[in-house]
Amino acid sequence: MLFSSVDAINEPLLDRSLATMEAMAAARSRTYYELFGVPPDCSFDDLRTAYRRLARERHPDVAAPKPGLGTMAELNEAWKVLSNEETRRRYDESVRVDVYQPGWAPFSPSQPPGGGHRRSGGASSPATPGERRAAWAAGVRAQIARLSRLAGRSATQTMLIRHPRGPRSDYEVVVDEIVRKLADDVEPRVRAARAAGAAPLDLGVAATLVGIRSVADGVRRAASLETTTALLIEAELLDRMWDILAHELPVQLAAGLGGNPHVARAIDSRASRS
Numbered sequence: 001m002l003f004s005s006v007d008a009i010n011e012p013l014l015d016r017s018l019a020t021m022e023a024m025a026a027a028r029s030r031t032y033y034e035l036f037g038v039p040p041d042c043s044f045d046d047l048r049t050a051y052r053r054l055a056r057e058r059h060p061d062v063a064a065p066k067p068g069l070g071t072m073a074e075l076n077e078a079w080k081v082l083s084n085e086e087t088r089r090r091y092d093e094s095v096r097v098d099v100y101q102p103g104w105a106p107f108s109p110s111q112p113p114g115g116g117h118r119r120s121g122g123a124s125s126p127a128t129p130g131e132r133r134a135a136w137a138a139g140v141r142a143q144i145a146r147l148s149r150l151a152g153r154s155a156t157q158t159m160l161i162r163h164p165r166g167p168r169s170d171y172e173v174v175v176d177e178i179v180r181k182l183a184d185d186v187e188p189r190v191r192a193a194r195a196a197g198a199a200p201l202d203l204g205v206a207a208t209l210v211g212i213r214s215v216a217d218g219v220r221r222a223a224s225l226e227t228t229t230a231l232l233i234e235a236e237l238l239d240r241m242w243d244i245l246a247h248e249l250p251v252q253l254a255a256g257l258g259g260n261p262h263v264a265r266a267i268d269s270r271a272s273r274s
Contacts, residue, residue, distance in 0.1 A: 032078035032091065040092065044083070051079045081201065090201055093139050140190060141183045143204040144211065147245065148182045149175065151208075155240035165233050174233045178241070181218075182211040189214070196256040198249075205248050209257045212242050216261035223267045235264035 033040045036050040054075055081087045152175035160168060186207070193206035216238045223231050239260055246254040 032082055035074060035078050036082075047079075047082055051075060051083075087201065090204075093143055093204070137186050140186050140204065140207070144186065144208045145179050145183045147204055147208050148179045148211075148241065151241040151244045152178060152237060154244050155237045158240055159233070159236055163236075165229055165236075170230070171233060171237070174230060174237060178215060178234065178237060181215045182208055185211070185214075193257070197253055202249055202253065205245050206253065206257060209242060209245055209249075209254070212238050212245075213258050213261050216263040220261075220263050220266060223263075224270070227267060227270075232264065232267065235267050239264050 031040075033042070036047060036054065038046055038050050042050075055072065058072055058075065081091050156168065156171040156175060159165075159171065189207040189210040190203055192210045193203050196206065196210075198206035216235070219231055219235050219238065223235070239262055242260045246257075246260070249257075
C-alpha cells in the first residue's frame with residue numbers, strides 16, 4: 001500500500017452533496033474526541049483514562065445501551081484510531097472538515113488561552129473561523145497533493161515499463177500538472193466524498209479520486225479536439241492513479257465515487273474510429 005465509459009464527475013452525487021450539506025451537518029455523528037469527552041489536544045494518558053472509564057461504564061455486561069451514548073463498538077473503534085500516533089494524525093487532518101459546519105464546537109472550554117488549538121511544541125492553530133477555514137483547506141490540499149504525487153510516481157513507473165510514450169521527464173511534467181489540478185476545488189470534492197459515504201480517515205483518498213474523475217473529464221474534452229502525446233500520457237496516468245488510490249478504499253465506496261474513468265481507453269477507441 002502507498003500509506004499506514006468515461007463520464008464526467010458524478011454530477012448528481014456532487015449536487016446532492018452541496019444541496020444537503022446542512023442536513024448532513026445536523027445528522028453527522030460526534031467526533032471521537034467528543035465521544036470520549038476530551039479536547040482534541042489531550043494527551044495519550046488522558047485518552048487512555050477516558051477510554052477505560054467509559055469502557056467500564058458502558059460494557060454490555062454492566063449496563064444496557066443508552067440512546068445518545070457511545071456503544072462499546074464505537075468506543076473501541078475510536079480508541080483504535082486515537083491510540084495510534086499515525087492514525088490519530090490522519091484523523092485530526094480529516095476531521096477538520098467538520099469545524100466549518102454549523103452547530104459543532106470543536107474545542108473544549110479547557111483549550112489553551114486565546115481560543116487556539118494547542119499542539120505539541122506550544123504552537124496554536126488559527127483562532128478565527130476564517131483562519132481555521134484557510135488552515136483546513138491548506139491541510140487538505142497538502143494531503144491531496146501528497147497522495148496524488150505518490151500515486152503519480154507509482155503510475156509513472158508502471159507506464160515506463162509497460163508502454164512508454166516518452167522519457168521519464170515527460171511523465172514527471174505531466175504528474176506535476178495533475179497534482180496541481182487535483183489540489184484545486186478542495187471543498188466541493190471533499191463534500192462529494194462525504195456524500196458518497198467516505199469515513200473521516202478516507203476523505204483524503206476519496207476526495208483525490210473525485211478530483212481524478214474531474215480532471216479526466218477535462219482530458220476527454222481536450223482530446224476530442226486534438227489528441228496529443230501529452231494528453232495520452234495524462235489519460236493513462238489518471239486511470240492508473242485511480243486504481244492505485246482506489247485500492248485503499250472499500251470497493252463499495254470506490255464504486256460510489258464513480259469508478260475508474262478509463263479515459264485512456266475512450267481516447268484510444270475514438271482514435272481507432274477516426
